[in-house]
Amino acid sequence: MATTDVGWIDAGTRPRPLVDRLQDWVTTVDHKRLGILYVGYGLLFLVIGGIEATILRLQLVRPHNGFVSPQVFNQMFTMHGTTMIFFVAMPLVFGFANYLVPLMIGARDMAFPRLNAFSFWLTAFSGLFLYFSFVGGFGLYGAGTAPDVGWFAYAPLTSKTFSPGHSTDYWTLALLVSGFGSIGTAINIIATIASMRCPGMTLGKMPLLVWLNLVMASLVILAVSPLTAAQIMLLVDRYLGGHFFDTQAGGSAVLWMHFFWVFGHPEVYVLVLPAFAFASEIIPVFSRKAMFGYPVMVAATVAIGFISMSVWAHHMFTVGMTSAGNTFFVLTTMAIAVPTGIKIFNWLATMWGGKIYFKAPMLFCIAFLFQFLIAGLTGVMMSSAPFDWQLGNSYFVVAHFHYVIVGGILFCIFAAFYYWYPKVTGRMYSEALAKLHFWLFVIGFHLTFDSMHVPGLLGMPRRIYTYEPGRGWDTWNFLTTVGVVFQAAGVLAFVFNLVRSYVRGRPAGNDPWDAWTLEWSTTSPPPEYNYATVPVVKSRRPLWDLKHPEDPDWKYE
């Protein structure tokens, strides 16, 4: 299509008309372009979700603040959560998977290119649809427009009785449609990995990123399907007189909780496994060592996949399950700490004895290790059901999962941006700006989310638009809000860097990091067909073998 092979008649003299080039993007089925579309879309919504978070934090900067009304506040936290999970994290994760998986397995595209485009556009339109609620919907008691039932939309608040109008419909339909998009992409990723690997790439020789995305995609199918089913049930309740979740007619609010969290917890691993995937590619390259314990990393990933399907009700320790039921979910939840811990140790062992280069991708990965360690430990604290009776639904939980999603996942995504930016654009980013981004974001992150733990320990529940003075929450909330300024500045530096380097960055070459996986063997940006000849691999690090013919990996694997 557009980038490399068309226009040989008068290449460089007359660019094709803008309309044609836009049409190329809209009609593309190229996995790289769809990957870029996914990522661009995720970044756009990252900014929108960030603005919503800023509004929340401005309202909470001091007790009894009047920056926004309770109705607006409730819409903002609902939209912030829904946006960040479904229209930022998921598209970013899918975008990177789309772009990288075929390249890393030596394929020329995904298994189902048109399904790929279809899935992306489903996601894209569902996000736009959700935001259309700001002009098209009505909220609780006709008070609002955008959905205001919280991102996990507990029944019966979503019933017609408590949520008349259409705001909840926008929420449920947006998630229904994006759910189909997610399932489509997940099927595509699995099929691609199963059937499109280049000669020599057995399962045991796939890059870890590919393994982790395989498990991620399997989890998407298992987790998003029940959520999608639950949306249909909710619509049946709202419009066809169903009573699944209608507690006034014998329905069960707890049933919705089970449906939501059997999605919701595996979803955390859907997002975090790709983050682990980035770390598992970046840490070895910048430590100049092979990944320590590759088979164990694969096993731990698969174990996380299985265990993650059995932990969901730890979100429900306070809903009155039996003591035996609670105890079961304590055990499964704590058990998942073991494979996760193994991963952290393996990354540390990879750095051990290496020569660590502190480029931006590695800096973000090191911060990720530190922050994910803390996030994991606060997670273990809450897996202890009695402790969770105090911590659950407090600001401690909010701090914990932002530590996971921002401190863990987003840091790895930033690392991935810098690591693969030269491959995708053919240009090098500015290292100075990237380091500025890193330090601003680290400071902002810790100011915001370290402080946020404390009010939770002091009894502050989540989702309150204002709070009483004199409970020891004021200072911590103030600090939390101050951190937003640094994070916003960091994101500004990041976006500026992406844009500026695209125009002014120096050419990056095929392999700027002296890396070892297949994508670095083709040009930057890769041609539409990825590889002129299909590569053949003999080990997990084909480019290492090429660069070190005297001591190739396949001798040891």
Next chain:
Amino acid sequence: MSPTSIFAPLSTPAESIFELSILVLAIAAAIFLVVAALLVYSVVKFRRKRNDDGREPAQVYGSLQVELAWTITPVIIVLVLFLASARVVFAVQDAPRTKDSLEVTVVGHQFWWEYRYPGLKVVTANELHVPVGTRTFLNLLSADTDHSFWVPRLAGKTDLIPNHPNGTWIEPRETGLYLGQCAQYCGTQHAKMLLRVYVDSREDFDRWARQQAAAARDDGRVAGGRRVFEQTACINCHTVSGTAANGRFGPDLTHLMSRGTLGAGVVSNTPENLRAWIRRPDDFKPGSLMPPMGLSESQLDAVTAYLSTLQ
């Protein structure tokens, strides 16, 4: 000192949780120190040196012994944490009722709390009174959406879910006022669904219960206000025993003036605040389900005077 700190428990279940939480925190802190130290050490020790020769370091692909070590150690830690947690789960959740334990039914409403003492024939709202040193079992129900009862110094939180009866209990050690608030998002005014629990001495509690069980005071001097009250929609939602008002949608007002606050803890219960609340509840609690009744100034004065006699 925060009046809602989970680290200052004064009641049996909260204390059991506190003891467990110290163990969990200690283990988590120890793990953090070890792993963070390893991370810092490797970052400092294995950074690329200025005079690096550019050669690749020795490639190490893994070690089964090492992997086993860092698998088995976490497994043991997890087992310890699990057993410690399970013990507290069973001890707190399955605690038996004692002979002198008190039963209170708590009904969550958008956005206030209803308390019913079946044995004592007491119905009140927003301010729970319990005797010190006694196990009080709270039967948790909801009239509309999900809520959660959370007074951190007394017990962990338990949700109130419609069509799904729950229970929890407290056993306070010291008299005093304990604060908390709804901990499950329940709609527009979730933030101002505050909890106040008064732990009284046995004598004070008995006196309070006797007073609450009595009929409403009927003061002839405020008959005009009572007439306005009874002729307005107030009675559809509120109860004042001995009058035509027997609504159950809003708080029982029979002994309104015995409570310290209005609107589920939003503002102190003074005649001025009461009048302002009746005029426009949204001024204190936008989104509250009590509508402004459109009373004239004189009607407002009369109703306020009447309600102020409901001791």
